Amino acid sequence: MDILSKVHARHLVAWAEDKPEVVVLSADLTSSTEVDLFRDTYPERFFSMGMAEQNMLSFAGGMAREGYYPFVHTFAVFIYRRAYDQIADSIAYPNLPVRLFGFLPGVTTPGGATHQAIEDIAVMRALPNMTILECGDATDVESVLDVAHAVDGPVYVRMLRGELPRLFDASEPMRLGQARILSTGADITLFSTGICTEEAMRATRVLAERGIAIHHLHVSTLKPFDDPAVVEAAAQARYGVITMENHTIIGGVGSAVAERMAEAGLGQRLVRIGIKDRFLHGASRAYLMHEYGLDAIALVQQVEALLSVQLGITEADLAAVRLDAVHSEAKAEAL
Amino acid sequence: MTTTLQAQQQWQGEARRVAGGIRQRVLEHTIQHNGGYLSQACSAAEMLATLYTKILQLGPVEAPLTPAPFPGVPHKDNPHSFTGAAYNGPKEPALDRFFFSPAHYALPLYATLIEVGRMAPEGLTMFNQDGGTVEMIGAEHSPGIEVTCGSLGQTISQAAGVALVRKRRGETGRIWLFMSDGEFQSGQTWEAMQALAFYQLDNVGIYVDVNRQQCDGLMAKVMAIEPLAGRLEAFGARAFPVDGHDLDALAQPARLQPDGRPLVVLAYTNACQGIELLEARRPNLHYLRFKDEAERSSYATALHRLQVDTLSVAEER
Numbered sequence: 047m048d049i050l051s052k053v054h055a056r057h058l059v060a061w062a063e064d065k066p067e068v069v070v071l072s073a074d075l076t077s078s079t080e081v082d083l084f085r086d087t088y089p090e091r092f093f094s095m096g097m098a099e100q101n102m103l104s105f106a107g108g109m110a111r112e113g114y115y116p117f118v119h120t121f122a123v124f125i126y127r128r129a130y131d132q133i134a135d136s137i138a139y140p141n142l143p144v145r146l147f148g149f150l151p152g153v154t155t156p157g158g159a160t161h162q163a164i165e166d167i168a169v170m171r172a173l174p175n176m177t178i179l180e181c182g183d184a185t186d187v188e189s190v191l192d193v194a195h196a197v198d199g200p201v202y203v204r205m206l207r208g209e210l211p212r213l214f215d216a217s218e219p220m221r222l223g224q225a226r227i228l229s230t231g232a233d234i235t236l237f238s239t240g241i242c243t244e245e246a247m248r249a250t251r252v253l254a255e256r257g258i259a260i261h262h263l264h265v266s267t268l269k270p271f272d273d274p275a276v277v278e279a280a281a282q283a284r285y286g287v288i289t290m291e292n293h294t295i296i297g298g299v300g301s302a303v304a305e306r307m308a309e310a311g312l313g314q315r316l317v318r319i320g321i322k323d324r325f326l327h328g329a330s331r332a333y334l335m336h337e338y339g340l341d342a343i344a345l346v347q348q349v350e351a352l353l354s355v356q357l358g359i360t361e362a363d364l365a366a367v368r369l370d371a372v373h374s375e376a377k378a379e380a381l
Numbered sequence: 382m383t384t385t386l387q388a389q390q391q392w393q394g395e396a397r398r399v400a401g402g403i404r405q406r407v408l409e410h411t412i413q414h415n416g417g418y419l420s421q422a423c424s425a426a427e428m429l430a431t432l433y434t435k436i437l438q439l440g441p442v443e444a445p446l447t448p449a450p451f452p453g454v455p456h457k458d459n460p461h462s463f464t465g466a467a468y469n470g471p472k473e474p475a476l477d478r479f480f481f482s483p484a485h486y487a488l489p490l491y492a493t494l495i496e497v498g499r500m501a502p503e504g505l506t507m508f509n510q511d512g513g514t515v516e517m518i519g520a521e522h523s524p525g526i527e528v529t530c531g532s533l534g535q536t537i538s539q540a541a542g543v544a545l546v547r548k549r550r551g552e553t554g555r556i557w558l559f560m561s562d563g564e565f566q567s568g569q570t571w572e573a574m575q576a577l578a579f580y581q582l583d584n585v586g587i588y589v590d591v592n593r594q595q596c597d598g599l600m601a602k603v604m605a606i607e608p609l610a611g612r613l614e615a616f617g618a619r620a621f622p623v624d625g626h627d628l629d630a631l632a633q634p635a636r637l638q639p640d641g642r643p644l645v646v647l648a649y650t651n652a653c654q655g656i657e658l659l660e661a662r663r664p665n666l667h668y669l670r671f672k673d674e675a676e677r678s679s680y681a682t683a684l685h686r687l688q689v690d691t692l693s694v695a696e697e698r
Binding site: 093096098102103104105106108109110112113116131132136175198199 | 529534
């Protein structure tokens with residue numbers, strides 16, 4: 047598996063070159079959100095707003111009213127917790143094309159409860175006019191700008207930074223409202239988002255070797271949540287459906303899948319892997335994923351429970367899995 | 382008499398007429414509906430009149446004089462939504478833009494628009510009617526209003542974003558903002574003020590109704606904000622405390638050449654100005670609802686007196 051560094055930093059600069067109406071706003075987290083290269087390349091399109099998120103979000107709304115596309119960059123938690131009223135009134139109500147890039151979602155920061163965005167999707171999902179995207183790898187990060195930019199209205203992007211795996215083939219960009227089908231199988235249907243997809247892929251490989259067939263979809267559009275593949279995939283599972291997210295199980299992909307399943311009248315079991323209505327604390331990502339049950343072994347345990355079997359899979363088995371960038375099974379010619 | 386002086390007296394006479402009309406219309410509406418934001422009209426009448434007759438450089442109205450029905454909220458599937466900015470004319474590089482922040486001052490704003498011929502008098506009959514745009518707490522689709530402002534303290538930031546883009550484009554039109562003093566209790570206002578100063582947005586001019594009143598009563602008892610001018614200067618603004626009922630004093634700071642700093646005119650006002658009956662209501666002036674029919678008829682008598690005075694002034698001319 048390829049590991050890439052500072053994907054957004056380089057990609058944004060290249061992508062924005064021919065888009066003079068795209069401007070970046072930062073709240074004193076410029077290198078922390080990988081927009082330092084943008085600042086240095088296009089200083090006249092970079093606006094330092096200081097540690098003042100409420101003003102920054104309303105200010106972005108004003109700029110958008112004049113035809114600009116403000117790309118607001120800060121930590122996810124500071125966007126929706128510090129300035130929710132401003133997002134609702136200055137951006138979402140008027141349906142303005144402001145792009146909110148929320149970095150360090152959930153367990154990806156050791157910064158503790160104050161820095162960990164664990165209910166951002168729940169909050170943003172409840173907000174009318176808002177579109178929500180979440181990145182799971184380098185390919186998602188490279189293609190999310192095009193997806194967001196095509197949206198007529200505000201977009202919240204749950205963003206990744208630093209060292210990123212390439213899980214999905216670089217030739218297959220993220221598409222709005224379209225899940226990536228990473229494996230097919232009739233036993234269990236699994237919906238994973240964000241960084242949980244990499245963990246899930248480790249588990250599904252080992253489970254496949256043990257004869258458990260997982261239908262695995264990587265979801266990158268959390269709102270709107272109308273991909274017909276979701277209900278189809280959930281309906282065909284023999285033993286049940288599992289969701290897996292770096293977010294509280296209230297209001298995120300687990301809730302979204304549950305809503306769709308209930309509306310479709312599916313009588314499937316549903317297991318939601320995610321943060322169980324608790325705050326997190328400061329620690330490493332690996333530690334937090336294990337401690338709060340968001341990692342590959344947590345998925346194996348839930349599969350075992352659904353199937354009422356013991357598979358004897360160890361953490362060493364999972365760690366040994368070699369992941370290569372996959373083609374989505376949705377694209378038949380790539381198989 | 383010089384031509385300049387004549388011109389001055391012309392705008393002042395017109396501003397006085399508009400200010401009187403704002404008070405009368407809001408008072409009349411309050412009597413008819415047994416409730417209204419009357420003190421806001423009393424304090425802001427001269428400010429709104431001065432803005433619309435002297436300061437704002439606006440083009441002709443681009444909206445129906447009788448406000449259209451509510452077109453639905455903004456949404457990607459609703460191409461019909463609009464803002465009330467068209468009542469302030471077209472958006473052109475050389476023209477000013479007016480941003481209205483304290484949404485509960487909507488009634489005085491609508492009265493202003495009527496007095497300056499930007500809205501039909503019938504518009505006020507649509508006030509607070511279901512399915513209409515002439516909302517009680519002004520919304521961005523309400524006449525004269527351009528952005529969502531009901532959560533106080535947000536308009537200054539939105540106007541600052543507009544001002545920055547306009548400045549970068551070299552547009553010469555200015556951005557005028559009307560605020561209430563209560564908004565200076567809010568942190569966002571000060572965040573915006575530091576950003577206005579940091580980006581040297583001297584194309585922004587702010588008129589603040591310093592009536593020292595808020596929902597719970599006297600601001601000094603709720604949460605003090607003074608010394609406001611000193612605080613603003615410390616934040617990098619140019620602040621001018623003036624008598625908010627003195628037309629010349631209100632107009633004067635707007636004539637200054639921009640100097641890199643945002644301009645703030647602190648209009649110290651009397652929330653009962655022009656309607657002495659209101660004095661009995663102190664310190665709770667935020668919203669007037671009559672206690673009984675006797676009080677209501679006393680206000681009706683006051684209205685009648687104002688109308689007679691207006692007629693005699695008009696006849697003297």
